[in-house]
Amino acid sequence: xxxxxxxxxLSAGDPSGVGPEIAVAAWQARDSAGVPPFYLIxxxxxxxxxxxxxxxxxxxxxxxxxxxxxxFERALPVVPLATRFVDGPGRPDPANAAGIIEAIDRAVDDxxxxxxxxxxxxxxxxxxxxxxxxxxxxHTVHTGxxxxxxxxxxxxxxxxxxVTIHIALREVPRALTTDLIVATARITAADLEHRFGIxxxxxxxxxxxxxxxxxxxxxxxxERIIRPAVERLRAEGIDAFGPLxxxxxxxxxxxAGYDVALCMYHDQALIPAKALAFDEAVNVTLGLPFIRTSxxxxxxxxxxxxxxARTDSLIAALRLxxxxxxxxxxxxxx
Numbered sequence: 001x002x003x004x005x006x007x008x009x010l011s012a013g014d015p016s017g018v019g020p021e022i023a024v025a026a027w028q029a030r031d032s033a034g035v036p037p038f039y040l041i042x043x044x045x046x047x048x049x050x051x052x053x054x055x056x057x058x059x060x061x062x063x064x065x066x067x068x069x070x071x072f073e074r075a076l077p078v079v080p081l082a083t084r085f086v087d088g089p090g091r092p093d094p095a096n097a098a099g100i101i102e103a104i105d106r107a108v109d110d111x112x113x114x115x116x117x118x119x120x121x122x123x124x125x126x127x128x129x130x131x132x133x134x135x136x137x138x139h140t141v142h143t144g145x146x147x148x149x150x151x152x153x154x155x156x157x158x159x160x161x162x163v164t165i166h167i168a169l170r171e172v173p174r175a176l177t178t179d180l181i182v183a184t185a186r187i188t189a190a191d192l193e194h195r196f197g198i199x200x201x202x203x204x205x206x207x208x209x210x211x212x213x214x215x216x217x218x219x220x221x222x223e224r225i226i227r228p229a230v231e232r233l234r235a236e237g238i239d240a241f242g243p244l245x246x247x248x249x250x251x252x253x254x255x256a257g258y259d260v261a262l263c264m265y266h267d268q269a270l271i272p273a274k275a276l277a278f279d280e281a282v283n284v285t286l287g288l289p290f291i292r293t294s295x296x297x298x299x300x301x302x303x304x305x306x307x308x309a310r311t312d313s314l315i316a317a318l319r320l321x322x323x324x325x326x327x328x329x330x331x332x333x334x
Contacts, residue, residue, distance in 0.1 A: 008119075009111060010038045010107070012047075013100070013299065014122075016093060017122075021056075026315050028056065039116075045087075047076070062079075089304040100129065118290065120292070123294070124299065149285050155277030159260040160270070160273045161188050161262050166266060178226075184262065189233075202260075205229070206243065211247075279313055280313060282294070296313050
């Protein structure tokens with residue numbers, strides 16, 4: 001079990017991207033932005049070099065997870081990797097793949113072992129990992145956990161969950177099933193209750209087709225696949241309703257009527273989430289035996305090392321991870 005005093009574990013992400021510099025900037029903003037204590041799992045030499053490149057006066061202390069909170073106020077705590085990184089901002093290098101994987105594995109192991117309160121991950125790019133021979137499906141699957149990961153975008157005004165994610169739009173109707181919607185909704189409702197502290201989560205379920213199919217006139221999937229899922233969820237006591245037309249689901253009055261929007265495909269969920277909170281949205285993985293959040297942006301190789309990357313989303317991810325960990329600790333003690 002995790003200790004309530006444990007710091008957050010932050011994996012460095014791809015060192016050729018903006019991960020190292022936004023981690024440094026988050027530590028610098030620890031007081032002004034209320035950043036909770038974390039330790040960075042990384043190559044200390046690369047972090048020091050990146051800080052110098054950006055002109056950031058940041059003391060770095062190599063440490064272990066148990067000492068991170070004590071170190072955090074005076075220095076950036078870095079738990080060293082066994083693997084050294086190649087330092088090339090903006091130039092992804094397959095030689096860094098082993099270290100990227102090691103950092104993620106270490107963060108997950110620390111969380112499962114009680115040495116960290118939650119896992120926060122800086123952005124990665126899959127291609128350098130594939131080029132190095134790692135068949136890496138992504139942060140959410142690379143955990144060893146027997147779980148169904150569910151992706152949530154959480155912002156100040158909106159939470160969305162895509163039922164299908166990184167597949168071509170033409171594949172969505174084939175991939176979408178009543179069972180998949182029900183399973184995704186169950187995990188979403190359970191995590192909203194137990195980790196977000198929402199006693200009776202309200203799930204708005206979007207339709208797939210324009211006007212939610214308009215009774216079958218614009219596609220049969222809404223009545224044949226989505227409505228039966230909603231009926232099953234309601235029979236289980238989950239407060240789900242729909243299918244609802246997506247074009248009227250995300251304005252302010254509509255958002256006041258639910259706690260999360262369950263969407264049928266990637267862009268249906270991510271466009272409204274990013275339109276409302278591009279710099280503050282957080283990617284949260286539901287359905288895991290530990291808390292995992294990340295910034296809602298990629299590696300940004302094109303601006304890495306230039307000192308212009310915004311740290312808002314990483315700070316939001318760290319703050320949300322801490323809040324979820326604290327809610328879980330209080331619930332366990334109740």
